[in-house]
Amino acid sequence: MLEPSILLASALNGLTTGAVYALIALGLTLIYGVLHIINFAHGAALMVALYGVYYLHQRLGLDPYVSLPIMVPAMFAAGYALQRLVIGRASHGKEENVLLVTLGIAIVLENLALFLFKSDTQTIDTPYTFSTMNILGATISVPKVVAFAGALVVAGLLLLLVGRTDLGRAIRAIAKERQGARLVGIDVDHVFAMSFGIGLACLGAAACFLLPAYYVNPQVGNGFVLIAFTIVVLGGMGSFLGALLGGLIIGLVESIGGLWLGESLGQIGIFLIFIAVLLFRPQGLFGARA
């Protein structure tokens, strides 16, 4: 039997990881909910953001948390441009095309990174990288707790943005009825690009919270992309609350599954959940429709 204290530590660890997963998935679910496209380049975009944070730290000596006001707008701009200039033009109105185009973008980003930064895994040293704190008798690393809090704050901001602003109203209108939104004068292409930009901006934030306790290499996005898809599907495509809860659930599954099955097999639980949800409940736990 497992010690309850180990189980608690593992659960808390899982929740903190899950919050970052949720942050990544929030961007993905926003993009899906509005544009109805599956952004396969999401993991590669996260990798780019991580390299951004890494080089801001190495070259300019910026603390990852200080990089937030740089990375978030930068990723937003990149996302806006990407949707406007590349993805939007390539779709021809077919979802398979978008899937292929975003796959192409992922391949380009990943291999350019490999070319420019080599395949070495990089980490950064901050004064707090190895500091820990005590919660309910379990030891948790401080950057992970910060990431947890940061993810919740960003999620809250995103909910406010979509729920309370004009842009949010336009986003929801388009998600529901694209043609109708266009008819009442909403600039659909602009809102598409805004949504994509906001989706990537979430990654900018996620990268700043991740890097102090994590690493970056050109392939790092691959690990996240399927996890983010799993969360989005689990929570219901397009559902923010679903993505948030889905992220926490997946974090727990990974951490507790890893405790029982070992790190390498622990991840399998995630993909089995993914397959099971896709097969039996593709509308997700909180989604209304398939």
Added chain:
Amino acid sequence: MRELAAIAVFALAVAAVPAFVTSGYALNVVIMTLYAALLGQAWNILGGFGGQFSFGHAVFFGTGAYAMAVLQVKFGWNAWAALPAALALGGAMGALIGALSFRYGLRGSYFALVTLAFAEVFRILANTFDFTGAGVGLMVPLAATAARMQFASPAGYLYLILGFVVAGFVVSWWLKHSRYGAWLQAVRDNEESAAALGVDVFGVKLRAIVISGVLMAAGGAFYVQYLHYIDPHIAYGLGASVEALLAPIVGGMGTVWGPLLGAALLHALGETTRNLMGDAPGINLAAYGVVLVLMVSFMPRGVMGLFQARGAARGSTHA
């Protein structure tokens, strides 16, 4: 029939290559192009003719490759006996994934994602168990004799892969001209209409994924025989899945010649970037990614689409 004749001419022409070309490098280029064409043909059956886009075709490739390697290394089977088993396992994997996904009506992006997830599950399994050599992979001992499906000269491998590719051609031709092929294309073009006309949509898709799985497993089996090594990342990683879908998209999905044409063009591109940029890691894959984006944006019907557009202008009705 003209197309069958063209396939025969192509096969004879390639078979004659070793008589004129002796350079190992040149023969390797031909072999790797045919190998990419084979993976493309496999993907094209399900994705091109059937409209079901898989992002996880590596699951069939890896199964064929591991079946070939495990049966030889761990069970001492002869390669020629292992090959049918590898093909059958590839088909069985297709039946399993197809039965699950198509039974529950997964299509479009959902199908792409579920195939990717299956490939990931098997990558992790192969990475974990000693049975498959875990993370270290499996090495097939060298024994350059045709009796063990290994060859001292590249020509032997060229004939082997050519045999698979010709099989892929014949299957593609059959899909183009048979009643079953018409059903499959009807399902691709409009599933609801096809069902309304009495086509057994589930059965049609299931057969397509099984055939596709068998052919993809042949690619995996060839890989193991040619390079004598397999590991979880090569077998079940995204690389094989992407390689399989790239050639038909570039060449032309749902066409008989598209995968070969795409494979040849991509190899030419790969060689060119390598000559221009040196052997820097990543750069030729990045070029492939750019090609993928450009093709989908500007030539969604692939290079073959150029020829078809002319045919359509003359009033031909086939697509």
